[in-house]
Amino acid sequence: MPRYAHVPGPTIRRLSLYLRQLESLRADGHATISSQQLGKALRVTDAQVRKDLAYFGQFGRPGLGYRVDELIEQARLILGTNRVWATALVGAGNLGRALAAYRGFAGRGFRIAAVFDTNLSFVGRPLPQSAGLVVRPMSELSSVIAGEQIRIGIVAVPAAEAQVTAERLLSAGVLGLLNFAPVALDTPPGVPVVSVDLAVHFEQLAFQVAELSS
Amino acid sequence: MPRYAHVPGPTIRRLSLYLRQLESLRADGHATISSQQLGKALRVTDAQVRKDLAYFGQFGRPGLGYRVDELIEQARLILGTNRVWATALVGAGNLGRALAAYRGFAGRGFRIAAVFDTNLSFVGRPLPQSAGLVVRPMSELSSVIAGEQIRIGIVAVPAAEAQVTAERLLSAGVLGLLNFAPVALDTPPGVPVVSVDLAVHFEQLAFQVAELSS
DNA sequence: TAGTGTGAATGGATTCACAGCC
DNA sequence: GGCTGTGAATCCATTCACACTA
Numbered sequence: 001m002p003r004y005a006h007v008p009g010p011t012i013r014r015l016s017l018y019l020r021q022l023e024s025l026r027a028d029g030h031a032t033i034s035s036q037q038l039g040k041a042l043r044v045t046d047a048q049v050r051k052d053l054a055y056f057g058q059f060g061r062p063g064l065g066y067r068v069d070e071l072i073e074q075a076r077l078i079l080g081t082n083r084v085w086a087t088a089l090v091g092a093g094n095l096g097r098a099l100a101a102y103r104g105f106a107g108r109g110f111r112i113a114a115v116f117d118t119n120l121s122f123v124g125r126p127l128p129q130s131a132g133l134v135v136r137p138m139s140e141l142s143s144v145i146a147g148e149q150i151r152i153g154i155v156a157v158p159a160a161e162a163q164v165t166a167e168r169l170l171s172a173g174v175l176g177l178l179n180f181a182p183v184a185l186d187t188p189p190g191v192p193v194v195s196v197d198l199a200v201h202f203e204q205l206a207f208q209v210a211e212l213s214s
Numbered sequence: 215m216p217r218y219a220h221v222p223g224p225t226i227r228r229l230s231l232y233l234r235q236l237e238s239l240r241a242d243g244h245a246t247i248s249s250q251q252l253g254k255a256l257r258v259t260d261a262q263v264r265k266d267l268a269y270f271g272q273f274g275r276p277g278l279g280y281r282v283d284e285l286i287e288q289a290r291l292i293l294g295t296n297r298v299w300a301t302a303l304v305g306a307g308n309l310g311r312a313l314a315a316y317r318g319f320a321g322r323g324f325r326i327a328a329v330f331d332t333n334l335s336f337v338g339r340p341l342p343q344s345a346g347l348v349v350r351p352m353s354e355l356s357s358v359i360a361g362e363q364i365r366i367g368i369v370a371v372p373a374a375e376a377q378v379t380a381e382r383l384l385s386a387g388v389l390g391l392l393n394f395a396p397v398a399l400d401t402p403p404g405v406p407v408v409s410v411d412l413a414v415h416f417e418q419l420a421f422q423v424a425e426l427s428s
Numbered sequence: 429t430a431g432t433g434t435g436a437a438t439g440g441a442t443t444c445a446c447a448g449c450c
Numbered sequence: 451g452g453c454t455g456t457g458a459a460t461c462c463a464t465t466c467a468c469a470c471t472a
Contacts, residue, residue, distance in 0.1 A: 002425045002428075003424070003425060003428050004425070012418060012421055013414070013418065015417075016411075016413075016414040016417040016418065017398070017414065019417070020396055020397075020398075020411070020413070020414070021398065024397065041398040041400065042398050078421070079417045079420055079421045079424075080417075080420040080421055080423070080424030081416075081417055081420050085416075085420055085423075094311070094312040094315040094316065094343070095312050095316070097308070097312070098308040098309050098311070098312035099412070101308040102308065102309070102412065104396065104413065105412075105413065105416070108413045108416070108417070109416075109417075109420065110413075110416050110420075129308070151423060152416075152419060152420070152423065175423045175426060175427070176419050176420075176422060176423040176426075177419075178415060178416065178419050182234055182318065183234075183238065184231070184234075184235065184255040184256050186255065190426075192419055192422035192423050192425075192426065193419075194415050194416075194418050194419040194422075196410065196412075196415050197230075197234070198313070198316065198319075198410075199230075199234070199318065199319065199322045199324075200227070200230040200231065200234070201392060201408050201410050202295075202299075202319070202322070202323075202324050202366075202392065202408075203229075203230040203233070203293045203294075203295055203322070203323075204226060204227065204230065204408050205366060205390050205391075205392050205406055205407075205408040206293055206294040206295050206299055206323065206324075206366070206390075207226055207292070207293045207294055208390060208406035208408075209294065209299075209365060209366065209389045209390040209406050210217070210293075210294030211215075211216045211217060211218070211406075212215075212389060212390075212404075212406070213215075213389070214215055214216075214217050
């Protein structure tokens with residue numbers, strides 16, 4: 001039952017960037033914005049911006065542009081971040097703690113509702129700068145996910161534990177995964193997984209830099 | 215002077231994933247691999263794998279597949295990670311410290327050679343789990359980047375400081391940027407920038423999950 | 429006048445299908 | 451028999467160009 005079929009993947013990715021840009025523009029006092037202005041900082045053409053937005057509806061006024069407030073609201077609605085998503089974070093290592101401490105999720109529709117770790121020496125510790133989160137044992141995973149109606153799981157464990165962690169999250173009822181471990185997760189078809197592999201991003205940059213000077 | 219012109223962007227992204235997969239396969243004892251096996255875990259078709267690799271040369275043997283060792287070496291060569299890149303990290307907050315502590319960059323061709331912060335109360339502090347890195351003041355940025363021949367800068371500062379940080383890194387001689395701040399950097403044309411915005415990844419996942427149940 | 433929305437045209441990327449090789 | 455490398459065909463995304471509107 002997709003709300004938006006036949007929308008290109010790249011369009012969805014850019015919609016996130018538009019939203020970020022719009023919030024910055026609003027903070028700078030812009031009430032209205034043209035497709036050209038919106039695309040400029042993101043290096044996206046005006047035609048691309050209009051086409052992207054047109055996949056979801058008609059939000060602009062000819063001669064005027066888009067109302068910033070209205071477009072922010074629409075983008076949030078489309079992305080599904082007009083409500084707050086409760087997430088469960090597994091892994092209280094360096095990355096996990098950095099995620100738990102990250103300000104700025106709150107304003108964008110996400111909340112880390114609970115943190116888990118297999119390492120019992122972490123369990124029970126409060127996480128710094130994280131509004132009172134305390135590391136819980138994996139044994140509580142299912143009940144907390146069910147109790148807090150958590151739909152998104154964050155995998156921030158070492159590579160070797162990522163697959164089993166993903167499986168436990170999914171069988172506890174999570175609908176999608178954000179994976180920070182450097183492995184490809186083997187999940188049932190149709191399960192949304194977004195992966196963020198730091199080494200991969202480094203390599204993309206290394207390639208581009210190497211292209212410059214050779 | 216690009217080494218590889220007319221190679222699709224998506225191919226470069228997948229090449230990183232192939233490399234990761236190959237290293238995992240090697241650890242499992244595979245000496246040789248077919249395009250189908252290589253693509254399976256990544257959900258990439260065999261034809262796609264072959265086409266991707268063929269942009270860079272002829273690495274396979276009909277009837278046999280690809281030699282894992284050889285392909286790893288080639289992928290590293292293409293991505294430019296057969297050598298070690300020294301990087302400069304700016305920002306010793308939560309994310310910066312997590313990056314500095316991250317094991318697993320070393321094995322993939324990256325080394326954080328120095329860490330900087332504007333906050334003088336951080337300066338001089340050793341970073342935990344990071345092989346003796348100590349936070350330096352921004353005043354040393356230029357000399358350290360020149361002295362250690364650093365080519366890559368990592369921006370891990372708050373959004374409001376990202377642009378000026380990027381400019382300082384570039385004028386100190388860095389050739390490319392890895393940006394973790396949630397803003398679009400305004401850089402001169404041709405400067406490689408790879409951005410990792412955690413909120414954007416969350417939103418991509420939220421969209422997909424919202425599509426499931428509506 | 430300034431700027432959207434959108435069919436048509438172009439340009440890229442993926443998949444197909446098969447000749448050729450181990 | 452199994453598997454690569456690659457042109458040809460298909461599919462998808464971006465850009466163009468312009469009718470239309472505030």
